[in-house]
Amino acid sequence: MTGATRVLVLNSGSSSVKYQLIDMADGARLGSGLVERIGGGEVPDHTAALDLVAEQLAANGTGLDSPALAAVGHRVVHGGTRFTAPTLITDEVLQAVRELVPLAPLHNPANITGIETTRKLRPDLPQVAVFDTAFHATLPESAARYAIDTATADRYSVRRYGFHGTSHQYVSRRAAQLLGKSPESVNVIVLHLGNGASAAAVAGGVCVDTSMGLTPLEGLVMGTRSGDLDPAVLLHLHRVGGLSVDEIDDLLNRRSGLAGLCGDNDMREVTRRLDQGDPQAKLAFDIYVHRLRKYVGGYYAVLGRVDAVVFTAGVGENAVPVRAAAMAGLEALGIELDPARNSARSREPRLVSREGSRVAVAVVPTDEELEIARQTFSLVSDLG
Numbered sequence: 001m002t003g004a005t006r007v008l009v010l011n012s013g014s015s016s017v018k019y020q021l022i023d024m025a026d027g028a029r030l031g032s033g034l035v036e037r038i039g040g041g042e043v044p045d046h047t048a049a050l051d052l053v054a055e056q057l058a059a060n061g062t063g064l065d066s067p068a069l070a071a072v073g074h075r076v077v078h079g080g081t082r083f084t085a086p087t088l089i090t091d092e093v094l095q096a097v098r099e100l101v102p103l104a105p106l107h108n109p110a111n112i113t114g115i116e117t118t119r120k121l122r123p124d125l126p127q128v129a130v131f132d133t134a135f136h137a138t139l140p141e142s143a144a145r146y147a148i149d150t151a152t153a154d155r156y157s158v159r160r161y162g163f164h165g166t167s168h169q170y171v172s173r174r175a176a177q178l179l180g181k182s183p184e185s186v187n188v189i190v191l192h193l194g195n196g197a198s199a200a201a202v203a204g205g206v207c208v209d210t211s212m213g214l215t216p217l218e219g220l221v222m223g224t225r226s227g228d229l230d231p232a233v234l235l236h237l238h239r240v241g242g243l244s245v246d247e248i249d250d251l252l253n254r255r256s257g258l259a260g261l262c263g264d265n266d267m268r269e270v271t272r273r274l275d276q277g278d279p280q281a282k283l284a285f286d287i288y289v290h291r292l293r294k295y296v297g298g299y300y301a302v303l304g305r306v307d308a309v310v311f312t313a314g315v316g317e318n319a320v321p322v323r324a325a326a327m328a329g330l331e332a333l334g335i336e337l338d339p340a341r342n343s344a345r346s347r348e349p350r351l352v353s354r355e356g357s358r359v360a361v362a363v364v365p366t367d368e369e370l371e372i373a374r375q376t377f378s379l380v381s382d383l384g
């Protein structure tokens with residue numbers, strides 16, 4: 001090591017690129033930014049988004065050419081069965097991430113673009129991949145396996161991998177801290193509701209179930225993704241509707257979810273229309289919340305005892321009506337939301353449940369970038 005202590009983190013999501021430059025010596029955030037609504041008019045794709053990020057960093061005098069930079073940490077969404085820990089990126093690792101593209105078509109390509117762009121600018125700099133799937137490697141077989149023929153499943157590596165793991169890990173620990181308890185002593189349900197959305201059941205710091213599966217398509221209703229449906233829907237669309245496999249893929253990943261139901265993938269827009277009495281937006285909202293509640297109930301049963309339900313990511317942190325509707329009428333489960341606390345705006349981790357609610361309800365802003373920076377710096381420090 002050269003004594004360099006800064007880590008640049010690139011978090012490419014399906015609709016946004018977030019970045020942070022953190023000095024790990026003192027935790028100082030030296031630069032951060034967000035390019036969102038990728039795929040919209042102004043930012044056509046992730047390459048354009050990364051150009052904007054590089055420009056912003058250079059304008060701040062904290063460009064990639066800085067000798068104080070120790071490493072770049074990348075969020076990589078799919079790590080398959082192979083990657084269950086932060087990994088130094090080599091040609092061979094990059095190739096393996098490329099081979100996983102079919103399992104995360106909206107994400108791994110963006111992550112690869114970030115890695116390649118960085119390499120071009122700083123070929124000497126260590127780059128580390130921190131995988132969304134890693135935190136879910138602890139799922140018991142009963143939760144990880146689908147009930148299909150075992151030999152077929154094994155042959156094609158078909159199982160539940162789960163995603164948003166870095167967020168679920170960070171948020172579940174931070175929630176324990178908010179409750180004044182150790183992560184080992186609490187059971188929490190984390191609801192990561194961004195453009196992509198997933199739920200996780202975390203028992204004593206260990207993930208025991210999660211809603212996304214082989215790919216980030218399963219589970220909750222998302223911005224443009226359907227989440228759960230009868231697998232026979234695909235067969236029906238193919239056999240009776242004549243849709244090709246690629247058309248069905250596009251339908252379920254890009255033209256479903258909130259966007260498919262009401263034409264808007266952004267919850268800000270959906271709730272604005274809801275307030276104006278738009279019936280299409282209302283139905284989309286209701287379907288979104290109904291699915292969410294099914295997972296809360298399901299994970300309650302999986303965990304047996306729940307200490308907290310924790311909301312995070314763009315929708316979870318900001319959408320007051322989503323939290324209100326998701327937690328409504330659950331008093332019998334010991335879940336009591338406090339309407340005033342729920343409506344109060346804050347960027348801090350906070351409780352939004354009533355004093356005395358048996359199960360706490362919390363909002364914990366996720367910080368995937370900090371978690372990725374920690375894991376990245378720890379790995380490059382160990383390399384010496």
Ligand SMILES: Nc1ncnc2c1ncn2[C@@H]1O[C@H](COP(=O)(O)OP(=O)(O)O)[C@@H](O)[C@H]1O
Nearest residue numbers: 013016194195196266267268313314315318319
């Ligand atoms: N104030 C808000 N109210 C409701 N929803 C919001 C608000 N701010 C952001 N969002 C939602 O958060 C989503 C983005 O979440 P984020 O976690 O940043 O997404 P991702 O990482 O998946 O790109 C947006 O699509 C939008 O629906």
Ligand SMILES: CC(=O)OP(=O)(O)O
Nearest residue numbers: 013014163194196216
């Ligand atoms: C895995 C996933 O869905 O990520 P995002 O929410 O960033 O799209």
Ligand SMILES: [Mg+2]
Nearest residue numbers: 013194195313
């Ligand atoms: Mg995200």
